Amino acid sequence: MESFLKTGKLGSDASSSSSSASASASAPKKSASWSGKPSRKPTPWVEKYRPKTVDDVAYQDEVVAVLKKSLAGTDLPNLLFYGPPGTGKTSTILAAARDLFGSEMYRDRVLELNASDERGINVVRQKVKNFAQRTATATRRPDGQPCPPFKIIVLDEADSMTRDAQSALRRTMEKEGRSTRFCLICNYVSRIIEPLTSRCAKFRFKPLAKDVLIGRLEMIAAGEKVSVTQDAMEALLETSEGDLRKAITTLQSCARLKEADGEAEEEAGGPVGTAVTGDDVREMSGVVPGHWLDRLFDVCKKNSYEKLQAFVDDLMAEGYSVVQMIDQMHTRIVEENSGGLSDRQKSVVCEALAINEFRLLDGASEYLQLMDICALLMKTMADGA
Ligand SMILES: Nc1ncnc2c1ncn2[C@@H]1O[C@H](COP(=O)(O)OP(=O)(O)OP(=O)(O)O)[C@@H](O)[C@H]1O
Numbered sequence: 001m002e003s004f005l006k007t008g009k010l011g012s013d014a015s016s017s018s019s020s021a022s023a024s025a026s027a028p029k030k031s032a033s034w035s036g037k038p039s040r041k042p043t044p045w046v047e048k049y050r051p052k053t054v055d056d057v058a059y060q061d062e063v064v065a066v067l068k069k070s071l072a073g074t075d076l077p078n079l080l081f082y083g084p085p086g087t088g089k090t091s092t093i094l095a096a097a098r099d100l101f102g103s104e105m106y107r108d109r110v111l112e113l114n115a116s117d118e119r120g121i122n123v124v125r126q127k128v129k130n131f132a133q134r135t136a137t138a139t140r141r142p143d144g145q146p147c148p149p150f151k152i153i154v155l156d157e158a159d160s161m162t163r164d165a166q167s168a169l170r171r172t173m174e175k176e177g178r179s180t181r182f183c184l185i186c187n188y189v190s191r192i193i194e195p196l197t198s199r200c201a202k203f204r205f206k207p208l209a210k211d212v213l214i215g216r217l218e219m220i221a222a223g224e225k226v227s228v229t230q231d232a233m234e235a236l237l238e239t240s241e242g243d244l245r246k247a248i249t250t251l252q253s254c255a256r257l258k259e260a261d262g263e264a265e266e267e268a269g270g271p272v273g274t275a276v277t278g279d280d281v282r283e284m285s286g287v288v289p290g291h292w293l294d295r296l297f298d299v300c301k302k303n304s305y306e307k308l309q310a311f312v313d314d315l316m317a318e319g320y321s322v323v324q325m326i327d328q329m330h331t332r333i334v335e336e337n338s339g340g341l342s343d344r345q346k347s348v349v350c351e352a353l354a355i356n357e358f359r360l361l362d363g364a365s366e367y368l369q370l371m372d373i374c375a376l377l378m379k380t381m382a383d384g385a
């Protein structure tokens, strides 16, 4: 699912999805379900509201300005987009390619490979090289616009390419430079080898600012006729940390939840169309409710191992993610100074939080790591400043 949301593959998939989208736009919206109720089309909103042109891309002004200049002159350097997830990297190059080639020529001129495709050294040697060697002439598109004399190869999630594959790309990039432009996209630029980064114009995609996130979410909520409370909007901003994809996905899940609740309430004669609330958003994104953290600090003050173990057992039974708990403990300790720790104590606990998170990501037991970090917090508090 994640990779489906991320890829937004064009080619045949996209043409069928866009044609179905336009078909649904012209068709009457109410496709009645068996119960006779209007059912919403199950399109992920991240795809439905993916920017269609470069102008639709919000907040990434530098890259949009450079791309627009390139589009006007119909020339493009090799590109490297990097930055955190859900900030518009994939959408931007797909929109730019569509602006350049139009939907008819898109398939001939753009090769998109992402992490779901095999991209070892053989693929670079064969598939990428073959596509790069195909000639592309300056012609006119069916709609009369000029079509530039090059092709684009998009290597999405390039940080997951092996070093050998990246090295093999160097030569291809240089040799086929006249007829092919490359666009590498990644989250971690340090995983791309230097000889490749130096061949590209680099653009950093920033986490989206709050007002931009609010603007996009409000636009989507209005388009989908979902009401969102102020608190829910704040919770969306808080949990998404500048990742618009995450915010949109959470909003859609909450809207679905409300829709299901609304139908049940409607059948029971209750109110219809309730708004998405902050609690819905927190619940949906797996945030540990604040009272659990309050309890943790209370238990630690008591300095009793039995009580601590009982607390950890209770928390584990709720099924919250321990990585999420660690994240929230960090916020509480650093930003809100819960537990009244001194700076030295904070540094001890924060270091342990980092180590525990690392171990968890490496596959350690959630229970043992939570027990470990809680016991350390209790001991640090008992030892005093
Ligand atoms: N700058 C933006 N302007 C408008 N919409 C955006 C922007 N950034 C993200 N989005 C929305 O979020 C969705 C995901 O964006 P996109 O796939 O481009 O992210 P990405 O930067 O490629 O993320 P990842 O690094 O995880 O691949 C898009 O479908 C779009 O709805």
Ligand SMILES: [Mg+2]
Pocket: 006, 089, 090, 091, 156, 157, 185
């Ligand atoms: Mg992407």
